[in-house]
Amino acid sequence: MSKKLVIQFPNRALLENPEPESTTVRKWVKERLNLLNQGNCDREERVNVSEGMGIAAIVLGLGTFSAAPTLGAAALAMGGISTLLTLIADASHTRKVKFFSWSFSEVKGSIRDLQNNALPEATSQTYTKEQLMSGNYNRQISLRSNPSPTADKTRTSESKGKFLTPLEACELRFVESSVREVILFLEKRVPPQQRWDTYLEMCQSVYDDQLDSPYFDMLDEVARAFPVIQTIDVPGAVPQAKHLPMAQQYLNSYAPPQQTQGYSYNQPQDQANSQPYQQPEEKEDLEVVIQTHSYQRPGLQVKSGYDDLLENIDKSGCIVGQQRSGKTRAIAKASEQKAAEGYRVYMVNLAAKKVDQDGRWNHCYWKVEVDIGRLKSKPAEDIIDEARNLIEDYLDYEGRKILIVDEWMSVASKANKYRKILTPFIEDCNQVVNIAISTGIGSGICIYFICPYFTAGGLQDNATIVSQLRLIMTFINKGETVTDPSGNPLTYESGIAKGIQRNFPTQYVELPDGVPSDNKRVYFSNGVWRGMGDERNYKKVNIKTVSDNSSPNVKKNDLVNLATGTPEEVLQEAISRAHSTDHRKLWDFVEEELGFTDHEAIKYVIDVLAKWMEKNDPTLGKKFIVGSSFKAIDARYSYSGHKNNVDETIALNDGMCCVCQVKLAKHAHHLSYDGKNDKPKKNMIPVCEECHDKVCHSELNWKEDFTSIWKSKSNPSFAHRIIFEMIL
Template sequence: MFDNNSNKSRTSNRRKEDIIDVESFITDRISQLGSKAASQRGLCDSSKIYGGILSVVSFFALNSIPGGQVVVASSLAGYLLAVYGDYATTKRLRLFPSRRTVSGLSQDKEGNEDDRFIALNEDYEEDISYLGQKEELEAKFINRYFDELCEKLYELPVSDRSNTYQVIIDSVFSRKKQSKYYQYFEARSKQDARFMEAEIAAKEKLLPRKIRQVDIDYLKLEEDQNLFSRQLPGDQDLSQGSELFPVSEPAMTLSQDEPVLTGYQIFYSLIDSTCCYVAGGQQSGKTLLLAETTKRKAEEGILIFYVNWFSTKLDRDGHWEHVPASHKIETDISMLSPEEFMEVINQTLNLLNTFKLLVFGEHHKDCILVWDELEVSADKNSGDVSKATQPVLQLLSDLIGRLTGTGVKNGGSVQVLSPGYAAGSMFAFVNSKAKKMTPIVCSINKGKFVKTRNNKTISFNKSLLRQMANNFVSAVEVDVPIELASTKTERIFQFQEEWVALGDASDLRPCNYVATDDITHQPHNVLAQKKRSQIEELITKLEEDGYETLWSFAEAMEIPSSDAKRRFIEIVSTYLESERPDLASRFARNKEKEFSSFDGRYSYSDNIEKELNTRLLTNFRCCLCQKRSEDVEIHRTSYLGADDQPGKNMFPLCEVCHDEAHEAGNWNSTLDSIWSSHQTEGFTKRINLGLNFLTQDID
């Protein structure tokens, strides 16, 4: 085993800084090597050209210019010096300038991979051939194995990535194909290519979805888990792992005769004693996993608490009926009035304090708290909402911090459900505590495509796994082992870097537990139910009275101001999108597509007439490029509903200019409200100048 301290001393002088964003680092490195190669090629070829031309010219004019022999000798010496310098750096003897310099053409021809160690396109290879040998190989290596290298470095702690990168390059440079690092990445690239072929074939129904075992020429990946270690290019014994790439123990040690546990069985053994951060995309199975396991724990006498501030119709499917109403908050705070919102905040504080008292108080009771949609709940960029939720989230963070170290001792746990881990958008105090939780991942299996309840297709999401791997103290494995990916299992589960089939409730003992609630308790979701009842009454009226637009419905409700109408329309649109897609289709802007809450911005009676008048302002010409098109589009610099006005916030733009108007630097996009996004001031001036020119409305 190579000594770690010795390795540190060898590599410490090469480490410049920690690599946080791996893809950006490698992309920047490619750019640096490319720029350096182009510069050196230009300098070397220029010296050859000028030296060669001057030598030839002075030779023929030897007798007609003073000191002709000296000029010839000097020119020839300059030429030879350029050739020698090129050879000394690259070990290539090149008497003439490169094709790229002479022709200035880039033909992007494919190189012959059999003739070279690592083959790239011909132009790029010619450029980097002017680098030193090690830098040339580095440029080739990181270009060819970009994805595989990024994935491997993302799996490591930030502090180890820079040294590991240097170790890999040193090994590949010194040992070429004999380097086990090269063998590893070559095998990974072949494996990924096979996976891609299988995924495409499965999607197009050309082949069965079972993925075949990959034949590896250089290395069997599944047999070489211990390749990466803190070693330098000597490639000594790699079998024992190391600090840098430790050989992780399996989640559960099972004999060959024991069946492999499913995710349901593993999680059931954890839920009442371990605080877990359960991440997974839509329909990955995480919510049902929590619901079924907590139901059985409730039957055992453990108290269950449940909070979801952003509950939708799909969430309210009866899975949490085993939680007493006095221990449950299930609402959508975006649908509440300010007074009702603050009441829910107070109720949540009371619920958390009740949980705290039961777990840590004198009259102890085993409890499990489930917090759904934490990533959205802990968003620090929600303005006044963030300020109001901060005390609740601070208390939640304190509970997580206290229980991550003493959950077993105190008989309590907090379980968090979230679609991902956006560390940058969450409160810092939430982020610091959440990272100490045990990461659990529910996912669609690699190579599988699953239909959701709302008829959307979902598949394996590697970016979610990278988020988790980059943020948690406990390690998270990004790749799915091929032996699991090749099975028919659609949903999978990860704990302690081990992937297994997720399973389902049939893997647990039968349970028909239904919650009972003390009638003396006030249900925590009563306000949400009251608010929901009011909205349902409005929707019933909207449907029965046959309103053609949402704005006319707002006017019929005698809502006084335009701002109030817009707020009313947003509430109704949001409800229609999530709860009544059948009725919502009546108000869709494009009848061939599903209704979106954003369609509420255009749901007023004279919208079509105003859009036509906007096009007629410029005779169907784009305000920016001045080109005429029958398909010119309508762009709004702000959203005012029925207060939209041609030439004020409505302008004709062609498709290309319309896309430019919505680019990040030109458009202020926000999801706070369907009305809040708007054009930047500078770009609005550009549009108005174009309109003035076309309409000759120039002061």
């Protein structure tokens, strides 16, 4: 029983079908539920057969012990060991100790019911929250106002998913209890290309946060927006007089599993059983006192959300807002204005969909705008490496600057398939946030995170620090309706608001009724709600980006004619394209945009171009390197993957300097320079700072050659000894 059952997902293409009238989302969800149920049944059968064989051996041993003690003892031992191993294997998989499908909690609950003569009735009895959460009920539950065959279905809290992993079991219970709303949410509220990530994140959020998950409130909004139609062919599609909240449906259908070691279920503390269950929105500790003075009143203030954001842009913040509420456009326009005033704007979006790449960030000094979820592992690592270089450049720059990180909830999610290789990037962002929190505006650090919603439970542990930043909220105004690109109506999302309230309790203020807004959108910051407004009042800007710089007359040089033009024409073309390119690595620029393929030819072009930029336009050169100033020799490291090479090199020799063998390695010394062909231990070695300066670059061991940025190298004898004798 040591082999673990892996529940495969259905074809992802069904879920991401963009056709608006397609039923493939429903098919995908149904197929996923079928796979989970079938996987549970298959594993249950295997466990029961294995335990049955063990019990049979024990019975056989008992029966034959008196006649044949040796044989009986052997049968008893084999049966006991087999049964015990099966129990252990099943417990390690499900985090529950069971015997023939009976868990200890079920046995204790049944005994307690018998002792108290608490035989259940198949009626519309009201149960306390503690009874529902404990899992000790096995009766027909009907809390709906007009019962139906579906509502009266007998359900046992632990009967579903007993033999699945805790996360899979939680997914099965959650989706089955609200399958109609889950399907509608994915179809109507989520763009096709984001459905896969949203589904995984939704299940992870319910597993982590349980009833505090904001997705319950989001599904409530969907249920109210799309009333049940009798002809919808999904479980639970039964007309109801009143919508039952998703959290209540989830409790009624399946009590969340008990907390187990290694998993983060947050079960409530035991309370008096006499207290009936109350819906979350009716609990006193969630009651919100609306501050009637917390919005802009007509005639008293004229500042719009755009104006407030522009005025306070040097104060870092976390911008949270529902879909189509204008959050991204607001910060994009405000940062565009600041770019015109001389700010450097850096932007990272590692979950950027095609619809997001509409040119709104063209004013940025440096941007990384890619959906790494669509990439394979190696290209994704290169993109993350570039994003880390961007942050390093941002920290090194001493002028006025803004860093914007979009789609934070997706990038830093526990459900992100690249969460492990994203950890260094998240830590870099944490470093920036810590500086912003500890030193404020005086440090020159200004960072904004953009989130479509916020729930700390769905983020990696080191990604929740953004909740300490200034809160900015954007919503569709109460009573207003806008449409998404597919024509679906969107209204105020109270579920997202409740999630923000839980994670920003000291900053959150409920959106009052009647906030005036010309474009149906509202904006919150520093305790005040106001109309979003728009950028029409912004002064006209003529942003001078790098591509606008006029190049001085190019001095003639000895660049060989590797392309079709003269050497001067080739250099002119390279400089012109360098101004406008989106590439941030010279090697990638020369190889992919200029079209050079020969390794030595690429090195030669980079050498000539880097020397020209150092002498004539160091600002252009700064575009391709990380640091405060540009030198031609820095171009030797301007290729994708260099940072990974450095990290791998420092990790060689057990992290120790390979020269002194005493101090920790901090640097990667190049024995020679070969651009994209650099490799750890081949021409890169781990050294401490002192040995790097005094030994590796000493006159005895290092040969300097400035005729080309690539020609300086270590003496052959020194390099040979280091590679073959000093590195473990």
